[in-house]
Amino acid sequence: MRVLLGWMGPLLALLLLQPAGSMGRCPSPPAVDHADRRPSYELLVGSTVTYFCRHGYMLIPGVSPTTTCLTNFTWSAVPALCQMVQCPSPAIINGRVTSGEQDKYGVGQQVEFQCNLGYTMWGSQKTQCWSDGTWKPPLPYCDKVCAPPPLITNGQHTGVRTELFPYGMEVKYSCAAGLSLIGDESIYCTSEDGVNLTWSGPAPVCRGESAESQRGQSTRRSPSSPRPSLCPKG
Numbered sequence: 001m002r003v004l005l006g007w008m009g010p011l012l013a014l015l016l017l018q019p020a021g022s023m024g025r026c027p028s029p030p031a032v033d034h035a036d037r038r039p040s041y042e043l044l045v046g047s048t049v050t051y052f053c054r055h056g057y058m059l060i061p062g063v064s065p066t067t068t069c070l071t072n073f074t075w076s077a078v079p080a081l082c083q084m085v086q087c088p089s090p091a092i093i094n095g096r097v098t099s100g101e102q103d104k105y106g107v108g109q110q111v112e113f114q115c116n117l118g119y120t121m122w123g124s125q126k127t128q129c130w131s132d133g134t135w136k137p138p139l140p141y142c143d144k145v146c147a148p149p150p151l152i153t154n155g156q157h158t159g160v161r162t163e164l165f166p167y168g169m170e171v172k173y174s175c176a177a178g179l180s181l182i183g184d185e186s187i188y189c190t191s192e193d194g195v196n197l198t199w200s201g202p203a204p205v206c207r208g209e210s211a212e213s214q215r216g217q218s219t220r221r222s223p224s225s226p227r228p229s230l231c232p233k234g
């Protein structure tokens, strides 16, 4: 102990020449780019100071945002802590950004989208880059839809108030009172080529009372919906 103190003598003397406040303390912690720290008056050896990234910046993953006052009255080294918040590219499939396009997207930047022809948007047309690096609301997506189902004379279908006809959607036709429905009562949105969407068959037609007009009805592949049984057994 005596030997150690002796060895430390010059150092202690040096320290004693400094203002009293610096005894056993570190100086103000180092400034870090794009970061702030809580004001701290306890800068004693062993104390730790935590940094916070400023608005628009986020902590680089894996780094510790702290520094510690070491026994030699310096602060432990602080690496770069904060990086600018960047949202991922807002590219969407079958659609594009129509406004706000940039090379990089920082906090607060807004973009708007439009779907390609023949596609309909699900989700929000406008979104914004948030401080956590995500788009809110989430990016929309563009899905193919069937065109509105065909209208028929003297009849109607169940989709008149519907705007979007996604894959699998079915509409049912009905005829004005007294008329017979010729063809499939329902058609549904499907795909024949695995790419474009189309209705499963032509719309039925409504004809006058007589069953005579049923001639010429073509047979097509049956829709997914169960057909009413024409020949109930028993």
Ligand SMILES: *[C@@H]1O[C@H](CO)[C@@H](O)[C@H](O)[C@H]1NC(C)=O
Residues within 6 Å of the ligand: 070, 072, 074
């Ligand atoms: C203080 O101590 C640390 C860790 O022991 C060392 O890395 C650093 O270089 C020292 N600083 C000075 C100024 O001696």
Ligand SMILES: *[C@@H]1O[C@H](CO)[C@@H](O)[C@H](O)[C@H]1NC(C)=O
Residues within 6 Å of the ligand: 193, 195, 196
């Ligand atoms: C799908 O529709 C588009 C536009 O009508 C057409 O250009 C394209 O060839 C169609 N795709 C297939 C596989 O038929």
